[in-house]
Amino acid sequence: MAPKVLVSDKLSETAVQIFRDRGIDVDFMPELGKDKEKLLSIIDQYDGLAIRSATKATEKVIAAATNLKVIGRAGIGVDNVDIPAASKKGIIVMNTPFGNMITTAEHAIAMMFAVARQIPEASASTHAGKWEKSKFMGVELTGKTLGVIGAGNIGGIVCERGVGLKMKVIAYDPFLSEERAEKLNVTKVELDELFKRSDFITLHVPATDKTRGMISKENIAKMKDGVRIINCARGGLVDEAALADALKSGKVAGAAFDVFEVEPATDSPLFNLPNVVVTPHLGAATTEAQENVALQVAEQMSDYLLTGAVSNALNMPSVTAEEAKVMGPWVKLSEHLGAFIGQMTDEAMKEIQITYNGNVSQMNLEALNCAAVAGIMKATNPDVNMVSAQVIAKERGVKISTTTQDKSGVFDGYVKLTVVTDKRERSIAGTVFSDGKPRFIQIKGINIDAEIGEHMLYTTNEDVPGIIGTLGQTMGENGVNIANFTLGRSSAGKGAIALLYVDEPVPAPVLKKLTDTGMFRQVKTLHFDVA
Ligand SMILES: NC(=O)C1=CN([C@@H]2O[C@H](COP(=O)(O)OP(=O)(O)OC[C@H]3O[C@@H](n4cnc5c(N)ncnc54)[C@H](O)[C@@H]3O)[C@@H](O)[C@H]2O)C=CC1
Numbered sequence: 001m002a003p004k005v006l007v008s009d010k011l012s013e014t015a016v017q018i019f020r021d022r023g024i025d026v027d028f029m030p031e032l033g034k035d036k037e038k039l040l041s042i043i044d045q046y047d048g049l050a051i052r053s054a055t056k057a058t059e060k061v062i063a064a065a066t067n068l069k070v071i072g073r074a075g076i077g078v079d080n081v082d083i084p085a086a087s088k089k090g091i092i093v094m095n096t097p098f099g100n101m102i103t104t105a106e107h108a109i110a111m112m113f114a115v116a117r118q119i120p121e122a123s124a125s126t127h128a129g130k131w132e133k134s135k136f137m138g139v140e141l142t143g144k145t146l147g148v149i150g151a152g153n154i155g156g157i158v159c160e161r162g163v164g165l166k167m168k169v170i171a172y173d174p175f176l177s178e179e180r181a182e183k184l185n186v187t188k189v190e191l192d193e194l195f196k197r198s199d200f201i202t203l204h205v206p207a208t209d210k211t212r213g214m215i216s217k218e219n220i221a222k223m224k225d226g227v228r229i230i231n232c233a234r235g236g237l238v239d240e241a242a243l244a245d246a247l248k249s250g251k252v253a254g255a256a257f258d259v260f261e262v263e264p265a266t267d268s269p270l271f272n273l274p275n276v277v278v279t280p281h282l283g284a285a286t287t288e289a290q291e292n293v294a295l296q297v298a299e300q301m302s303d304y305l306l307t308g309a310v311s312n313a314l315n316m317p318s319v320t321a322e323e324a325k326v327m328g329p330w331v332k333l334s335e336h337l338g339a340f341i342g343q344m345t346d347e348a349m350k351e352i353q354i355t356y357n358g359n360v361s362q363m364n365l366e367a368l369n370c371a372a373v374a375g376i377m378k379a380t381n382p383d384v385n386m387v388s389a390q391v392i393a394k395e396r397g398v399k400i401s402t403t404t405q406d407k408s409g410v411f412d413g414y415v416k417l418t419v420v421t422d423k424r425e426r427s428i429a430g431t432v433f434s435d436g437k438p439r440f441i442q443i444k445g446i447n448i449d450a451e452i453g454e455h456m457l458y459t460t461n462e463d464v465p466g467i468i469g470t471l472g473q474t475m476g477e478n479g480v481n482i483a484n485f486t487l488g489r490s491s492a493g494k495g496a497i498a499l500l501y502v503d504e505p506v507p508a509p510v511l512k513k514l515t516d517t518g519m520f521r522q523v524k525t526l527h528f529d530v531a
């Protein structure tokens with residue numbers, strides 16, 4: 001059955017067409033962004049949800065979304081999506097980080113011009129037939145200092161445009177390297193220095209615990225008299241009441257805001273103050289940007305739903321379609337290794353160690369980690385997937401560590417998974433043969449070569465005669481067909497293991513018969529998702 005996607009915000013029709021062209025069933029219901037109850041009542045029908053900012057993908061919506069696999073945000077900010085709730089439920093959240101960045105940077109520049117020359121008020125006055133030529137005295141941008149807070153994708157473009165306007169551009173961003181600052185032609189400064197030196201301050205940071213309220217009463221006091229402030233990033237970065245006071249006192253000469261603490265903003269302390277330019281979150285509102293983000297989100301969501309390729313996900317490493325093809329067998333192997341460990345381990349895990357040896361260590365290890373941990377966690381929670389596994393493991397206090405090694409031994413590459421509990425360490429290693437089939441090659445340090453089947457039987461015993469006969473005879477007498485039989489031992493007369501690939505699960509009475517022989521230390525049926 002074709003995957004089904006709901007578009008619940010005003011996305012360009014391009015998105016709908018792309019979903020259809022890719023063979024995805026799509027319902028275009030932009031009114032649902034404002035109708036929470038309706039969204040809640042139908043969301044369980046969909047594999048994908050495509051949104052802009054009106055739809056709020058809250059914990060409640062996510063809990064009701066029993067089939068949802070991906071939420072695609074046609075835009076950048078994902079503050080309308082409960083990412084931890086989505087991750088825990090195994091839902092990928094992706095955005096389109098580049099599709100509207102130029103448009104938004106241009107809006108910030110337009111807002112800077114508008115506030116420098118009081119264009120909206122002058123326009124309204126002229127429309128009213130007043131011709132107030134002397135009222136609207138502006139300031140030049142050339143030679144002024146532009147302080148950019150947050151020099152990421154949008155802030156970086158604003159820096160370049162500012163330099164192009166012959167402004168002196170300074171930037172504060174803890175993650176801005178000296179090299180990037182040099183490339184952008186800007187001076188990297190600390191925040192207080194930016195406050196002290198800037199004639200215009202423009203914000204381009206996400207809303208986080210660190211950035212919320214960063215333009216506070218105290219910080220406004222550190223700014224140059226007559227500064228102008230532009231916010232086209234997120235509401236809540238600026239204390240609107242404090243800014244309104246500073247505008248009234250003349251400390252701040254003007255402000256231009258596209259985003260507000262509460263949206264849709266029907267009221268704000270900034271409304272109706274002179275020389276405050278406001279727009280209703282229009283940063284991304286150009287034909288070009290809306291085409292870009294609609295196209296990107298539809299392609300990304302289709303790729304994921306149809307091929308498993310992941311791009312621009314906020315809660316999962318990216319995997320290209322090409323990588324998904326090459327890595328497919330290794331992802332499966334990692335899942336199987338995890339499934340073995342998960343099914344064998346009854347006690348609380350403290351640590352998961354993953355070693356990548358040889359050629360596999362060059363692959364996208366984040367994706368393989370997700371698969372291995374998902375394999376482990378599925379043993380106790382079948383709903384876990386590659387997105388949610390690490391979140392759930394970490395929530396349970398399990399430490400995850402990875403090591404890469406150069407090729408050693410006979411295999412071109414292998415993955416080894418070790419789990420540490422209070423009682424013991426348990427490990428298994430596997431590889432992918434040239435036929436693309438994953439194999440187990442070592443359990444508990446004992447070398448084997450085991451094909452992996454849906455149903456398997458694992459036994460441990462002392463290396464004594466009669467084990468193979470007992471296993472074969474018991475299976476035969478009880479009508480369990482053996483597809484493959486693998487044995488291994490640490491050394492003659494010491495610990496030994498057997499892995500049987502059987503055509504159906506070994507029934508409990510048969511397991512009991514084996515245990516009752518007293519020949520086995522451990523008898524365990526295993527299941528692997530080989531589909
Ligand atoms: N008005 C609108 O319609 C739109 C608004 N946005 C918003 O614009 C903002 C910027 O977006 P992008 O440039 O795409 O994001 P980005 O992730 O490329 O850049 C954000 C930058 O902020 C920096 N940063 C993070 N914490 C910081 C802190 N405490 N102090 C200083 N810098 C800090 C990061 O290091 C990063 O370089 C976001 O809030 C986004 O939601 C994006 C698109 C449209």
Ligand SMILES: O=C(O)CCC(=O)C(=O)O
Nearest residue numbers: 052053074075076077284
């Ligand atoms: O979709 C929109 O209009 C808002 C864009 C935005 O804020 C974003 O992409 O972060």
